[in-house]
Amino acid sequence: MLLRPGPRKLLLVLHVALSVGLLGAVAAYLALAIVGVATGDPQLARSVYPALALIARLVILPLIFSSLLIGVVQSFLTPWGLFRHWWVVAKLAINLFVAAVLLVQMPGIGFVADTVASNLPIDTLFGVRMSFVIHAAGGLVVLLIPMVLSVYKPRGLTRYGWRKQIEQGGTMPGIAPNP
Amino acid sequence: MSDHQNYPGTPAWVKTAGKAVAVLAVLLVAAIIFGGGKHGPWRHLSFETNPTAATGADSAPTAASPTPAAPAASGN
Numbered sequence: 001m002l003l004r005p006g007p008r009k010l011l012l013v014l015h016v017a018l019s020v021g022l023l024g025a026v027a028a029y030l031a032l033a034i035v036g037v038a039t040g041d042p043q044l045a046r047s048v049y050p051a052l053a054l055i056a057r058l059v060i061l062p063l064i065f066s067s068l069l070i071g072v073v074q075s076f077l078t079p080w081g082l083f084r085h086w087w088v089v090a091k092l093a094i095n096l097f098v099a100a101v102l103l104v105q106m107p108g109i110g111f112v113a114d115t116v117a118s119n120l121p122i123d124t125l126f127g128v129r130m131s132f133v134i135h136a137a138g139g140l141v142v143l144l145i146p147m148v149l150s151v152y153k154p155r156g157l158t159r160y161g162w163r164k165q166i167e168q169g170g171t172m173p174g175i176a177p178n179p
Numbered sequence: 180m181s182d183h184q185n186y187p188g189t190p191a192w193v194k195t196a197g198k199a200v201a202v203l204a205v206l207l208v209a210a211i212i213f214g215g216g217k218h219g220p221w222r223h224l225s226f227e228t229n230p231t232a233a234t235g236a237d238s239a240p241t242a243a244s245p246t247p248a249a250p251a252a253s254g255n
Binding site: 103154166 | 185186187189190
């Protein structure tokens with residue numbers, strides 16, 4: 001079943017809003033993580049990590065999974081499909097990778113936030129605090145790739161997409177001008 | 180099958196991206212191997228704050244049982 005243009009554009013708006021929101025949230029997270037390791041003010045450094053944990057748990061995590069979900073739904077309800085075009089496959093793989101890395105990071109984020117909440121010293125946690133900066137910076141760069149792919153939609157059918165195209169005997173997006 | 184024979188092949192940009200990902204994966208594996216066999220935030224925690232590391236226990240540190248003196252050993 002393919003969607004009509006109206007609902008299809010609504011899904012697209014949702015997907016773009018969630019994805020751009022995700023980029024903004026990761027940028028805010030990165031800024032806080034940098035302040036956490038770079039500031040000379042211990043009080044400021046301690047105040048950063050509860051906010052960091054909240055952004056990760058309440059903003060970044062929901063955004064990445066809802067963006068992923070909407071993207072998958074879109075793929076099934078539009079001619080693009082999920083495994084027909086290499087750029088869609090690449091986007092899916094990147095988003096799954098970023099989500100997995102974030103899930104791996106969550107216990108560390110919670111641990112540092114709990115340490116601060118318990119009034120315990122965080123000086124000894126420099127390594128894990130630095131890893132927040134590195135992973136957020138890497139995540140921001142990696143998350144730009146799906147955006148580029150979405151805009152440019154580089155041509156290239158997967159073998160499955162090629163077979164489906166022949167079965168349907170018609171044109172598909174990416175072969176014909178982009179819809 | 181004929182459609183497979185006519186398949187134009189994987190695009191160059193996918194091949195290039197695949198090679199880049201493979202190189203990064205190799206680097207990551209090398210970092211894990213030469214970095215002590217672990218990756219992720221717990222790697223840092225276990226080295227820097229795990230009070231039980233010296234005693235041989237293997238539990239991760241918790242906020243309830245930090246190690247105030249551990250940094251001296253790690254040099255941070």
